[in-house]
Amino acid sequence: MANSKTDVQTEVENVRVFVRVRPLTKKEEAEGHLNVLLIDPKENLIALNKDGANPKPFKFDQVFGEDSTQLSLYRVIAVPIVEKALQGYNGTIFAYGQTGTGKTYTMSGNYAKPELKGIIPNTFSHIFSQISRASGETSFVVTVTYLEIYNEEVRDLLSTDPNKKLAIRERPDVGVYVKDLMGFTVDSIESITELLNRGNKNRVTRSTLMNDVSSRSHAIFTITIESKNRSSNKTTVGKLNLVDLAGSERASRTQATGERLREASNINLSLSVLGNVISALVDGKSSHIPYRNSKLTRLLQDSLGGNSKTAMIAMVSPADIDYEESICTLRYAARVKHIQNHARINVEQRGLIEGFEHEIAELQEKIHLLSLQEQKQPKKKKERASAHKVEELKKWEEELQKTEKEKSDLMQKISLIQKRILVGGENLFEKAQHQAFLIESTGAEIENLDKNHQQLEETLSKKGQERIDVEEKYSSLQEEDAGTGKKIKKVQAYLNEVKEEYADKEHEYQREMEALLDNNRLLVRETQLACLMIDSYIPKEYLKKIEANLIWNSETQEYQMRGVAYTGNNMRKRQSAHSECFTPVKFEMKPVYHKYPEKKRERKMVYEKRSFSAVPKAR
Numbered sequence: 001m002a003n004s005k006t007d008v009q010t011e012v013e014n015v016r017v018f019v020r021v022r023p024l025t026k027k028e029e030a031e032g033h034l035n036v037l038l039i040d041p042k043e044n045l046i047a048l049n050k051d052g053a054n055p056k057p058f059k060f061d062q063v064f065g066e067d068s069t070q071l072s073l074y075r076v077i078a079v080p081i082v083e084k085a086l087q088g089y090n091g092t093i094f095a096y097g098q099t100g101t102g103k104t105y106t107m108s109g110n111y112a113k114p115e116l117k118g119i120i121p122n123t124f125s126h127i128f129s130q131i132s133r134a135s136g137e138t139s140f141v142v143t144v145t146y147l148e149i150y151n152e153e154v155r156d157l158l159s160t161d162p163n164k165k166l167a168i169r170e171r172p173d174v175g176v177y178v179k180d181l182m183g184f185t186v187d188s189i190e191s192i193t194e195l196l197n198r199g200n201k202n203r204v205t206r207s208t209l210m211n212d213v214s215s216r217s218h219a220i221f222t223i224t225i226e227s228k229n230r231s232s233n234k235t236t237v238g239k240l241n242l243v244d245l246a247g248s249e250r251a252s253r254t255q256a257t258g259e260r261l262r263e264a265s266n267i268n269l270s271l272s273v274l275g276n277v278i279s280a281l282v283d284g285k286s287s288h289i290p291y292r293n294s295k296l297t298r299l300l301q302d303s304l305g306g307n308s309k310t311a312m313i314a315m316v317s318p319a320d321i322d323y324e325e326s327i328c329t330l331r332y333a334a335r336v337k338h339i340q341n342h343a344r345i346n347v348e349q350r351g352l353i354e355g356f357e358h359e360i361a362e363l364q365e366k367i368h369l370l371s372l373q374e375q376k377q378p379k380k381k382k383e384r385a386s387a388h389k390v391e392e393l394k395k396w397e398e399e400l401q402k403t404e405k406e407k408s409d410l411m412q413k414i415s416l417i418q419k420r421i422l423v424g425g426e427n428l429f430e431k432a433q434h435q436a437f438l439i440e441s442t443g444a445e446i447e448n449l450d451k452n453h454q455q456l457e458e459t460l461s462k463k464g465q466e467r468i469d470v471e472e473k474y475s476s477l478q479e480e481d482a483g484t485g486k487k488i489k490k491v492q493a494y495l496n497e498v499k500e501e502y503a504d505k506e507h508e509y510q511r512e513m514e515a516l517l518d519n520n521r522l523l524v525r526e527t528q529l530a531c532l533m534i535d536s537y538i539p540k541e542y543l544k545k546i547e548a549n550l551i552w553n554s555e556t557q558e559y560q561m562r563g564v565a566y567t568g569n570n571m572r573k574r575q576s577a578h579s580e581c582f583t584p585v586k587f588e589m590k591p592v593y594h595k596y597p598e599k600k601r602e603r604k605m606v607y608e609k610r611s612f613s614a615v616p617k618a619r
C-alpha cells in the first residue's frame with residue numbers, strides 16, 4: 001500500500017490493554033475450585049488472591065468481570081478501532097490467554113444470538129451500518145481474508161485447499177504479506193458472515209482436557225476497507241486485523257503426547273517469541289526486534305510497535321487451579337501496555353475502486369460500440385430484404401442476437417463490479433442498523449452507568465477526605481513510637497511485596513524454561529529420528545552431495561535444495577503419474593536383504609549363545 005508522504009499525520013499512542021474474566025465453568029464448580037480473582041472495576045484493577053495475603057494488583061485500561069456482556073466489550077474495545085479503520089487507519093484487536101479462557105468466545109462468540117455475537121461478527125454490522133450512513137460522495141470496497149498459523153505453517157482458511165502451505169513475503173511498497181492468500185470483496189453482512197463460517201469450519205480445533213473445542217492455531221481475520229471520496233478524489237485504506245490466538249498450555253496439565261504435544265510446543269514457542277518481541281519493544285534498549293523469529297510476529301509486525309491502533313484482550317480464568325497461568329497472563333499483558341505505536345492514515349494512489357471504475361468505463365465503451373453497430377443494421381435490413389435473400393436475412397438475425405447477447409453479458413459484468421462498490425448513504429443494511437442500534441443502546445446504558453459511577457466517586461472522595469481529617473487528628477495524638485512502628489510495618493509490607501514479586505518472576509522464569517525444555521526434548525527426539533534414518537538409509541557419499549546442494553533461505557526460513565525435482569521421491573511421484581505409459585520394473589529384493597553369508601550367520605549364533613549364557617540363573 002503506497003503512502004503519500006505529504007498527506008500523512010501520525011498518531012502516537014500505547015497499545016490499549018483490557019482484561020476479561022470468564023465465569024467458573026460447571027466442571028470447576030463441581031470439583032470445588034474457588035474464585036481467586038479480586039476486581040476493582042472503578043479503578044480497573046485486578047489481583048489474584050490465593051493465600052489470603054495482600055496481593056499486588058495490576059492496572060489496565062479496563063477490567064471486564066465475569067458478568068460483562070459481549071456488547072459492552074465491543075463498545076469499549078472495538079468501536080474506537082473500527083471507526084479509525086473506516087477513516088483509513090490500520091487496527092488490530094487480539095485475544096491472548098491460557099487455553100479455555102474465552103478467546104474464541106470473545107472474538108467470534110455465538111452469532112445465532114445477537115447478544116452473544118463476538119467482536120468479529122459485531123464489526124460486520126458496525127462497518128456496513130457506517131457505510132450506509134456515510135455521504136453519497138464516498139464509495140467503499142470491503143475485502144476479507146482469513147488465515148491460520150498451524151504448526152508454524154500459514155494456511156488460507158477461505159481457500160478450496162486449506163491445507164496448502166503459504167509463504168510470507170515482504171516488499172518495500174507493500175510490506176509483509178502472504179503470497180497467494182485469497183481476498184474476497186463483500187457487499188453485505190450475510191456474505192461476510194458466510195466467509196467467517198467457512199473459515200471457522202476449516203480451522204484446526206480439538207477436544208482437550210482443558211477445553212472441549214480448543215483452537216490449535218492462531219487465526220487472523222482481516223477486513224480491508226477502502227474508501228474514495230469523489231469531491232476530494234482521495235482514497236484511504238484501513239486494515240483491521242482480528243486475531244484469535246491459540247491458547248498457551250502446560251504439557252503436564254493437558255497430558256498431550258505425539259501430534260498434540262507437537263502442536264502445543266509450536267503454540268508455546270510462537271507465544272514465547274511474541275513475548276520476546278514485546279520485551280524487546282518495551283525495554284527500548286534493543287535495536288533488534290525479533291519479528292522474524294515466528295510467522296505470527298512477522299504478520300503482526302505492524303500491530304506491535306508499528307503503524308496500527310492496537311488493543312489486546314487478556315483472558316483469565318478465575319479458578320484457583322489456574323492461578324499460575326493467570327498471573328503469567330497478567331504479567332504478559334502488563335508489559336504490552338508500554339508498547340508505543342505510530343498509526344497514520346494509509347493514502348492509496350490507485351486503489352481497487354479506481355481499478356473497478358476503470359473496468360466499468362471500458363465495458364460501457366464496448367456496449368456503446370455494439371449499440372452503434374446495431375443502429376446500422378436497419379439499413380442493411382432494408383437492403384437485404386429488398387434483395388429477398390432469405391439466407392442473408394437469417395444471417396443478419398443471428399448477428400443481431402449475438403450482439404444482444406454480448407451486450408447483456410457486458411451489462412451483467414458491469415452490475416457485478418458495481419455490486420462490489422458500496423456507495424455511502426444507500427440504505428441497504430437494515431440488519432446492520434438494528435445491530436448498530438443495539439451497540440448504541442448499550443452505549444447509552446454504559447453512559448448512564450458512567451454517570452452513576454461518577455456520582456459514587458464524588459461521594460467516596462468526600463468520605464475519604466473526612467476520613468483523612470479524622471486520621472490526621474488521631475495521628476497527631478499518637479506517641480512518636482507508634483509512628484515509628486507504623487513506618488516499620490510499611491517498610492516490612494513493602495519488603496514482602498518485593499519478595500512476592502521476586503518469587504513470582506522466578507516462577508514465571510521457571511515455567512518459561514520448562515516450556516522451552518519441553519520443546520527442546522521434542523526437537524531432540526525428532527532430530528534423533530532423522531539422524532537414525534539418514535545413518536541407516538543414506539550412503540555417506542550421497543549425504544555429502546546432498547549437503548553440497550542445500551541452501552538456507554533466510555526469507556522463508558527453510559532449506560532449499562538445488563535440483564529437488566530429481567530427488568528420489570519426486571521422481572517416484574512422476575513415475576507413478578506416468579504409470580499408465582510405463583511398465584514398472586520389478587526388482588527382486590529378497591536376495592539382497594535376507595541372504596546372510598554362512599560365516600556371518602554362524603558368528604551371529606555364537607554371539608547369541610554367549611550373551612544368553614552370561615545371564616545369571618534365577619534362584
Ligand SMILES: Nc1ncnc2c1ncn2[C@@H]1O[C@H](COP(=O)(O)OP(=O)(O)OP(=O)(O)O)[C@@H](O)[C@H]1O
Pocket residue numbers: 021022023066097098099100101102103104105106211213214215216245246247248315
Ligand atoms: N465470558 C464468558 N461467559 C460465558 N462462557 C464463557 C465465557 N468465556 C468463555 N466461555 C466458555 O468457556 C469455554 C471455553 O471458551 P473458548 O473456547 O472461547 O476458550 P479459548 O480461550 O478460545 O480456548 P482455546 O485456546 O483452547 O481455543 C466455552 O465453552 C465458552 O462458551
